[in-house]
């Protein structure tokens with residue numbers, strides 16, 4: 001392990017950790033706000049959730065662009081084939097979910113008759129008309145996709161733990177700024 | 183004979199003068215609407231009142247006699263979401279149990295030129311009566327008369343939204359009330 005590891009570049013790291021942070025804000029907020037009795041606080045939380053969610057959408061689009069224009073550092077030679085495949089599928093699914101989930105939220109909001117105005121400043125167009133049934137359907141879709149996201153993020157974190165404490169490789173360090181590794 | 187003819191002529195003259203000064207009286211409830219707009223977290227929202235009654239008589243030539251009275255059944259409110267509909271009939275908002283309706287009674291109408299007018303009147307909501315002025319347009323086509331107007335009230339003036347809801351940064355204080363009233367000219371009494 002003396003050879004210097006190849007890391008993701010700063011842009012990729014910044015985007016990764018920013019999105020991670022925002023998911024850890026949007027997800028619990030989404031679960032929590034849902035059951036609150038109607039109050040100004042609830043209306044505020046819904047707006048914050050929507051603003052954070054749209055921010056995630058934009059950052060993930062930036063990540064996808066980065067990913068298409070850059071080659072991520074190669075995995076260690078020793079990585080078993082099945083791990084390569086599973087990690088690719090997981091990462092692809094995470095990108096997909098992080099685009100589809102905010103889109104479903106945006107459409108749901110339109111269908112429910114609440115336009116999304118990003119940070120109270122930028123109004124997003126209502127891509128669907130107000131429609132109660134569609135709104136409820138999209139809420140179910142949003143919720144269902146989030147269950148997937150929860151499972152995949154769980155897997156993602158479990159994999160990091162496995163690499164760190166079982167395989168003792170430097171997979172985590174690839175995504176951490178310099179100075180943290182020996 | 184001569185006097186009989188005079189009576190006929192006279193009465194028909196009276197009749198036609200009635201007919202020319204058309205008075206719009208019969209409100210077409212199914213074509214009329216009272217809607218409102220407000221901002222919630224900076225987002226434009228719209229709602230409506232499904233049930234209201236209006237008694238109006240309006241003759242552009244006799245504004246001094248114009249009258250309007252609108253009573254709104256507050257439990258018929260549609261704010262755009264069910265959760266909010268349940269909330270706004272409650273104590274902190276309209277307290278619809280104690281104050282089931284809101285009402286407007288005109289006190290006068292002013293011509294502003296063209297088809298534009300201004301109605302002055304008293305608006306009562308939740309037991310509080312305040313003066314309001316509502317500009318509107320009036321258009322007559324045949325026997326149909328259309329009134330369209332918008333005016334803005336401040337909900338806190340009427341204590342609509344008490345307690346935590348007095349926070350106007352979440353639900354704005356300004357509420358635009360839009361009315362679209364269709365009237366049919368009254369068939370004149372002979």
Ligand code: HEM
Pocket residue numbers: 023026027028030031034046049050051052053054056057098101102103104105106107108109116139142143146149
């Ligand atoms: C990656 C971004 C997002 C994540 C991780 C996320 C996550 C969640 C979660 C976990 C819930 C709770 C589901 C439930 O228990 O019913 C939720 C609800 C909700 N989300 Fe999102 N969300 C995201 C983006 C968005 C966006 C962009 C919008 C709208 C513009 C949005 C609008 C909503 C709404 C309105 C609800 C409440 C649904 C209801 O009350 O029935 N979300 N979200």
